[in-house]
Amino acid sequence: MAGGGGQAAVSFLTKLAKVAAGVGVTASAVSTSLYTVDGGQRAVIFDRFQGVLPTVVSEGTHFLIPWLQKPSIFDIRTRPHSFSSNSGTKDLQMVSLTLRVLARPDVDRLPEIFTSLGLDYDEKVLPSIGNEVLKAVVAQFNADQLLTDRPHVSALVREALVRRAAEFNIVLDDVAITHLAYGHDFALAVEKKQVAQQEAERSKFVVAKAEQERRAAVVRAEGESESARLISEATAIAGNGLIELRRIEAAKEIAAMLARSPNVSYIPSGENGQMLLGLNAAR
Known part of the structure; x- marks a missing residue:
């Protein structure tokens, strides 16, 4: 009687272990079949047989086929990027500029971005095209024009950079030159030029004063001559x-x-x- 009860307990425990194992396998399969896309993100699915799927997955919890498919999550929010460039001006002066851009990926083109550039697309593209555009635009102006025509220079940089970024499916919401500095030699030349201009203005004043004194002397002489007459x-x-x-x-x-x-x-x-x-x- 005791032997029969022991066999029943073993059988029950065996069945329970099988059920638990099945539940565990099922839970594991379910967990590996689900993935979540948070707000401000999009997902691109890589399929081992089809490659990168053309569909962009939006926010929420989604199913996939374990082992066969793998999601890659993109952050589609606008992010700031800054980079510096030493560029030569039209009059052969070296200028240091810092450019700040607000960039985000083109959501509809995420599969193409993932295929050609990967998740770190911005770090691969923006510094190179930013330096390229800065050097091309700065070379069109003299060093002093970069200050006097700064809004025009910024507009040209923005237009050219937006066009180049669009070739890589990157959208730029803002482009701004945040820092502009000249080399030591040019700054010294500007200072000397300002001193020379001040000296020239002072010389003009001295000449004008002398001219007024000469005219006053002529008037006095004419008055004395008239008085003598x-x-x-x-x-x-x-x-x-x-x-x-x-x-x-x-x-x-x-x-x-x-x-x-x-x-x-x-x-x-x-x-x-x-x-x-x-x-x-x-x-």
Whole structure:
């Protein structure tokens, strides 16, 4: 009786183990047959017999055939990328530029991107075409034009870079030049040029001042000449009376100044003579 009960228990445990194994295998098969695509992502399926499937899988949980198919997840959100380039200008000056772009893949072309470039498509493409476009655009301008025509330069870089990125199925939402620096020699040349311009402006001011002084001297000379002419004409008409009148007026002014001075005294000297004596008040 005890032997029969033991065999029944063993049989039950065996059946339970088989059921558990089946459930485990089934759960494992189900887990390997499911994959999840998160928000902001898309999936491309590689099939061992058909290759990369042309269908792009959107967000959600999806089924696949284990071992036969494998998903590759792409991040389709816009991501920033920055890279620098040393480029030569039209006048043979070296300029250092930093370019920032916001890039994302063309969702409808993800199978082509995966086939030709792989998941790291942006790192493979953007630095190379960015340097290519920067060098081509910068070579069209002189060094000083890069500052004065910066909006135009940025527009040309954006247009050319968007066109080149589209050849690789990459969409650029924004392109901007964030940094521009010249070499030491050019910066020194610019500083010397500014100093020379300031000196030239100063020289222009000195020349203009001298010209104004010359004109003022001419005007004064003309005025003195006219005054002398008028005095000469008046003398010719009235004789020496005008000169005597001027002398008397000057003598009156001198006498008035001396009369107001406390250091000058008038002392008569004889019947017709006069004497002015200067006295120092401090003594």
